[in-house]
């Protein structure tokens with residue numbers, strides 16, 4: 031266990047030394063789950079943290095999505111990162127999360143760090159109405175052109191008949 | 193003189209009409225039969241896939257099921273030459289206007305088959321926010337083939353049903 | 366195809382959603398002569414809102430609609446969901462179930478690659494190559510159907526195991542099919558992969574450089590054709606893949622031809638995996654009994670698996686209720702979309718079908 035966890039620990043330590051304790055996601059005790067690392071960054075700092083994570087060797091955004099928490103009045107945005115070209119980091123999935131207030135859902139884009147985030151961010155934009163500043167094409171992707179309702183994955187959007 | 197002439201011409205006209213009707217009635221049935229027969233075994237489906245049912249449509253044109261045995265030809269790219277529209281699965285709100293355009297661009301006579309539960313009623317996705325619940329809301333549909341996805345055999349049965357319908361259909365002169 | 370606008374020497378036109386190829390997506394292509402200058406993909410014609418629907422269905426009810434996005438690879442797409450859901454529910458599948466899962470996932474990989482190969486034949490106007498794989502695919506469909514019950518949509522994986530055990534006599538039937546198919550693959554190589562027509566149309570077309578493939582977020586066979594030996598089955602072995610010995614076929618060229626080769630080799634490896642899994646399997650239960658309402662514990666889980674088109678990723682958030690709070694599905698085809706526009710730019714319009722289908726882009730999967 032300790033053997034297999036050493037890489038995760040090392041990555042977390044190096045991020046901690048740069049950005050302090052704020053890198054730990056609340057309610058998550060370090061990198062103890064095997065092959066999973068969860069980190070957190072405030073929206074002001076996220077580009078910096080992302081840059082540091084990229085330098086560690088995580089080269090692809092495998093998924094990016096939001097979650098709506100109307101109770102706490104926030105959106106959470108998760109970037110899930112993998113490393114396809116780094117033998118040591120291959121088994122690990124790193125999640126980088128941030129929180130946005132619901133009345134001002136804006137953050138700067140990470141497409142400059144990872145190009146693969148482009149379409150994911152576009153999808154999150156139309157599903158949640160989260161605006162990514164600096165994204166090359168912040169426009170509709172999957173929904174019909176005449177969509178005039180609220181973004182469908184917000185919790186206050188209810189499916190017809192449910 | 194004038195009156196008798198007009199009487200003759202009226203009479204001749206009536207005979208003419210009657211003869212015409214007799215001739216028309218006697219050839220109508222054979223012509224209808226021949227025209228329908230011609231349409232029956234040369235159904236060109238449009239190559240329009242709308243969702244996952246297209247996999248079974250592809251399998252049905254493969255060697256195991258071989259739709260061509262039943263007079264259904266390969267899916268074809270140009271819809272100006274097609275007379276059959278098989279709607280293969282879910283039609284979303286974004287696809288619906290395109291489906292209508294495709295239908296309108298096809299030449300008469302044309303038939304529509306709704307393949308799969310999604311095309312019939314929305315199927316598994318009936319409560320989704322982006323799915324049209326049944327294509328008969330947007331285009332006239334002739335045959336409904338149930339299944340999710342329908343097995344190729346079911347598709348074949350649906351096509352035979354359609355052919356029966358064509359066989360019975362009237363021919364407009 | 367219709368002309369959208371004309372601007373100087375450039376012509377912008379819209380390809381799809383009804384076009385002679387396969388799939389229902391639109392590409393807005395700007396051409397200069399017959400060289401493609403710019404491509405703007407316009408997906409979303411099959412967007413069915415699966416992620417939203419997950420929030421109003423229980424963990425079990427979610428299974429049928431989650432496998433519909435790629436029904437040719439229905440077990441592959443479900444695998445990651447089941448793994449993530451198991452983590453939240455807190456069940457472990459028995460070892461026999463894990464081997465059966467591997468068998469089904471690999472059978473589905475073969476079925477999916479065969480479908481891909483046959484449609485590739487249509488794209489190149491090689492109709493023999495449509496008929497052969499379509500016919501041979503049915504053998505594997507029969508095998509899978511004898512386990513799962515239906516032709517393509519099995520709903521076979523459930524949290525805690527698989528629905529039922531494999532039928533008696535499966536091993537003999539499978540081995541017979543594999544012996545036949547190994548010979549058949551040799552013939553495919555001869556008639557298809559060494560065919561001058563195919564060589565001309567695919568070799569050196571749509572070359573994906575290694576760095577681009579990594580930075581654009583491509584996964585699966587497309588990435589392996591560009592020289593990156595990345596496969597979730599090896600990187601982060603899930604289920605029982607760590608007990609099985611197999612190779613990852615990797616090519617360095619990164620063109621459409623090597624993308625086809627990767628898939629062909631992968632079918633061989635899949636058969637190898639299934640043979641080993643059948644041998645390693647021991648008798649035992651195939652599912653963990655679960656009673657009452659299944660609820661996930663508060664928290665989140667993510668899992669990834671290697672589906673036929675690349676890495677499948679699920680992120681499930683649970684609030685402790687019977688419905689998942691949020692399910693994020695990240696599919697390989699969606700990630701290939703960005704690569705597609707990158708690859709098409711600078712190529713000829715006539716090469717578009719080959720590049721497009723060479724990436725194995727499946728619109729239903731991408732739109733979910």
Ligand code: SF4
Nearest residue numbers: 245281308309310340
């Ligand atoms: S009926 Fe089933 S297989 Fe067909 S399109 Fe709908 S979900 Fe897909």
